Amino acid sequence: MSRRKRRGRPVAILDARHHQAITLLAEGRLSYGEIADNIGIDRRTLHRWRMRKDFDRELRKVLARNEREWRRTMQSRLRLRTAHDMTWFFDAVGTV
Template sequence: MARNSKRGRPVSPLDERHYQAIALLADGRMNYSDIADSVGVTRRTLQRWRQRKDFDRELRKVNAKLVNEWRRTSRERMRLRTAQDMTWYFNAIGTL
């Protein structure tokens, strides 16, 4: 088990509340106070969690997964297969 460098106390592994907070942070629709309330912790506790390396690592993984999913679906939506698709696209961006 890793130790907290400031106090020398063992750091507990991430539990279900941590993963709920990570999902809500990655979603980006709620502020810290709302996320803390929905998870059942104080805002300060949520801020301390953000400073943990393991929490930050998991949050970056979730964010990367969301970005990759968005890129993949965006490429699929923007694939121009026919002349009609191209006409629609150029009309949509205002070049035709």
């Protein structure tokens, strides 16, 4: 059995710019162009990063962590014990 060499570019390790992009993408407030400008890369580079499996895996981890944190906070906040809790809830939901 012969082993085949993998062709193509070697996979690079995610650096600080990648992690900064992941954080900004997970927040969901900025567009791709704004995120790229903040990091100092081209928008197309950000699109190429999104196609990488390791980048996508890290982004999914951050999104899952944010969701768990949001659920934990919501469970404690939804008890609505004080007027401050009620104000926070209605501000978060977007009513009143």
